[in-house]
Amino acid sequence: MSNKSIDLGEQKDVEVYGARVHNLKNIDVSFPRNQLVVITGLSGSGKSSLAFDTIYAEGQRRYMETFSAYSRQFMGGMERPDVDKVSGLSPVIAIEQKTTSKNPRSTVGTITEIYDFMRLLYARVADAYSYNTGEKMERMSEDQILQNIFNKFDGLAVNILAPVVKGRKGHYRELFEQIRKQGYVKVRVDGEIKDITAKMQVDRYKIHDIEVVIDRLIVDGKDKKRLLDSVQTAMKMGKGVIKISDKDNNVAHFSKFLMCPTTGISYDEPQPNSFSFNSPYGACERCDGLGYIFVVDKESVMPNPKLSILNGGLAPLGEYRDTWMFQVLKSLAKKYSFSLSTPIEKLSDEVINIILNGSPDLIKVEVEYNKWNVQNYNITFDGIIKMLEEQNEKRSESATDDMDAFRKLKTCPECHGARLKKESLHFKVDGKNIFDLAS
Template sequence: MASRAHSATTSHSSRAIRIRGARVHNLQSVDVDIPRDALTVITGVSGSGKSSLAFDTLFAEGQRQYIDSLSAYARQFLDSLPRPDVDLIDGLAPTMAIDQKPGSTGARSTVATITEIYDYLRLLFARVGIPHCGNCGAAVERQSPDAICQSLLKLPEGTRVVLLAPMVRGRKGQHREVFEAIASAGLVRARVDGEMLPLEDVGELSLRKNHTIEAIVDRLVMREGIESRVAESVALALKLGQGLLVASSQQGNSGWTDRLFSTAMSCVQCGSSIEEIEPRTFSFNSPYGACSTCDGLGRMKDDESDQPCAACGGTRLRPEALAVTVADASIDQVTGMSMQQAEEWINQLGPTLTELQQAVARPIKLEVSQRLNFLQRVGVQYLTLNRAAETLSGGELQRVRLATSIGSGLVGVCYVLDEPSIGLHPADHDRLIQALRDLQQQGNTVVVVEHDEATMRAADRLIDVGPGAGTQGGKIIVSGTPKQVQANKRSLTGQYLAGNDQPVVPQSRRTRSSELVLSGVRTHNLKKVKVRLPLGCLIGISGVSGSGKSSLIGDTLLPAVRYQLEHGKKMPASASSVTKFSRISGVDQLDKLVPIDQAPIGRTPRSCPATYSGVMDEIRKVFAKTREAKTRGFGANRFSFNAAAGRCDLCKGLGAEKVEMNFLSDLFVTCTRCGGKRFNRQTLQVRFKGSSIADVLAMTVNQACEFFENVPSVFRLLSSLQAVGLGYMHLGQSSTTLSGGEAQRIKLGTELARKATGQTLYVLDEPTTGLHFSDVKRLVGVLQQLVDQGNTVIVIEHDLDLLVGCDWLIDLGPVGGKDGGQLMAEGTPEQLAALKGNVTGRYLQDKLNR
């Protein structure tokens, strides 16, 4: 019997990831099992420890175990995470985190490059594309040596010509063997990186730089009777240049002009030649493909704003790349398509290609179609392939990255995702859940940190962390099936799922006679939309993903209102290359605009909630007024970890030192001098109510509120952060560790603490990001408080708990992308819920009926 029990336990544990004694951040020696090859959702109130469990424990240990399995030589090239504070994790597969952080995406990153679709398209166009002449548009064909000679002999008499054989074109290295080959051919000169030199004068080339080396085959002056010499020199140049020849010519006192000839590619109409088509020809990250005017960025800055590059029309590519077509479409036309259009194009390629081309295209089509299909299923079908990554929301970026994982076909991986439903309309949730199921059914473990109700109900295992935030959280309240969690009376999540804890629906909706009216909006996909925004109300902007919500508010309303408030006149059409509308009225009834987005509050570890909110300035004043500080002559500046006088001089106020480990990964260890407290010994000796400035920074907002309850200037700022649900956050927490939603709520809390004018327009973009049901309730109360003071609050939102609390809703649709951008409805939540056929209204009705 004992043997059977042991066998059963072993079998069970082999199907689960066992975590024992996890103490990362606020986790209180957590023990939990996560089933392998299943979909697990981790939820809980904000700050309860969900991310600490999923990312800082599970993902970090998976990465560490993988990197430690590599050789010491390989480890020196990789950054590893420190070992998490946990007793045991076993049954763990290699982990991959897909979060919402921008990461390595840059100005050139697009949806196509992130998903690797563009890599496959470059290969497709290089292998089966048909080049066209940039001058006359005719198809480009191979050019014979005789045709090259005839072209050269047509040059005016007296033209000086240098015939060169390209040997190296933009490759790193010293290329000694190339110069030896030139000398072996009986030649004595070469053009190296644009400079003509005798071979004996060519110095040693830099090993790590790109070089272009061309052998000088002959130097001519065009005249009668030179035909045979030209033919011999052309033949030799083509032989050395492997089918390529450069003719550099000069007429009179004009400059030298290079002309490329090729036995591979030339125009049958005008005789012009192009280089051999390669995948790099279509890369805007390479000098061989990028537009030389904008360097592949597609845009140029002028005095007022960014404008599409005039040379490439915003396509980012050289004319040679744009002149190559597959099925009568250039690569920029394909990347300008939506997901659905691109999938239709790639699937219809067959009849337009030869049998050989079809064989080449077949594996490429499979990879591209798989990714395009997935992108449509996760609700970003409205995005175009050339959409810049920096313009994507956190949720959109995460779902785009997820497409790469689906396409990779990896099996046996543990994926950890951070709220992939962010930015999705409730109508799109089912498709996202199915995509996560597909990833799991491929043989992977999927762990999702999530607050979305539909995702929770679809999970195989639901883990609720809590019961509160910060030190009040860090425990597993319940772990089981959604029904088991629903039956647990101690779980806030379970009570919500059971229908016992629902959002508060106002008894009446505010109405105002004055309103902000925006007419004729044509920004991006909007179709001459006219909207009415009643002032002094809480207004929700809803609609399916990509329907035009951000275009209406972020790209049109905000710039228009800001311009009029700053300049005292309406915004002219020339003021922005993006914003397009006919008329705006009602701005004169506002005196202030406060946009609150999810951009980071700081990009260095020195920035923290205390410094951004301004509470640190008030705290420093409190310490400067103590008897100890006055005795020592310390002013408020002494209590700043950014000032040399008060901070630790070893770690410069960071609290940690970087230790290079050579073959192992770098370690960040607590500063040996200040013990991680950031300040020097003299500064730490000054105390207020028995606590040093370092002790205060280590406090949570809740603890600090209690500590400074008798200091009005500090308490007012702290209580506003507490009101927006950040009571669990430490005052000195590095801003680089904050989520977008937390950063937004810090901004909101900071604004709450300022004196209200009663005529302020607040604009928030998905403020419920990262919030549990119970935290959304608190947020709605804060927004209602702002409106009660006479202000107007606009929220772009999908969360139904917030939308049912709004006074007025503006719903866009009917779909995302070019077919969206229409005003579907405007009115109270009840009015939208009563509309037949309105997608948002259907979900609002379900919520209101509860």
């Protein structure tokens, strides 16, 4: 942040003359500006009367006077404090003393409400940067978008694209049908232009980017109206975002919102709650704004590697019992050729990793309910760690202590302890994000 202070001419001090608020007895006092000044004294000596009811009140009154008469009628009047004169006064902020809190979401900034002012500052004046490339984000008007298209693609044949799906799974059969009914005949799926056909769909288990081809034209000055109409249509369908691609598949991204000019990622317009770790609009989604997460500790799950799985080598499961989880582990051992009787320290790293973190391969679990009823189930095994994490999410308070034995605190790998979404952390003032400033 800049160290420049407000220029009030040659006056270096704040001067108060004839202060008579509450128990102040017509006192005169001066103190230096732009320095830390402490007002101290016995209880009832007038410290708060001077700081809050005289100096702060006069600063607020002067600020209110800068508003129009129409605006002031909705704010209520502020009486002038009982003082002859206050000079050298710059804009003022008062932070009240607050009681401490054991809430893990509270900080000195939130308790004193200073952080509220910082959030407002970043929402209004911060510059946005791409979390992918570090480039400054851009927003463009329609005229600027058109000018950039002419600058980059003049004389070239281009596709004007409206993004409708970005980085999501699904078959999108209904979407393709809806696009076809609107009269469009081509889409760009994962970078490839395709004709829209009846009952068209894509792999539902893969992540896709889908854009509607709004128009295909040559960029020149002969038909600016067609280009403008196509850009406007694409902006409407793409909700403020469009792409332009040429025959070599070079793609340019444009948006009326904040957007990275290289990768096309976009941010919502910042609001004060975008920088609040107590709001879903600003909090890191991985740690819910706490800055840390609970992770299952491998050493706690396998505290004694000399034991086998059957003999209690997996602490959360204990010794062998006729339960579903042990049936799954028996099937897992059969598939990956290891024994539940082998001490854990003699199992391969690959097997231990599968036990802890699971495997995408299908395994067949045979469950014998009685000698006439044997059922086979084909499942994937997610691992002991995932099982414990799911139990933790569903656990009752009475089970907290049991779960804590297998968990430890870890700095959130997504926000690195900053508690905010990565988008929020890439708004900067003078090169610092709000976490840097608040730390």
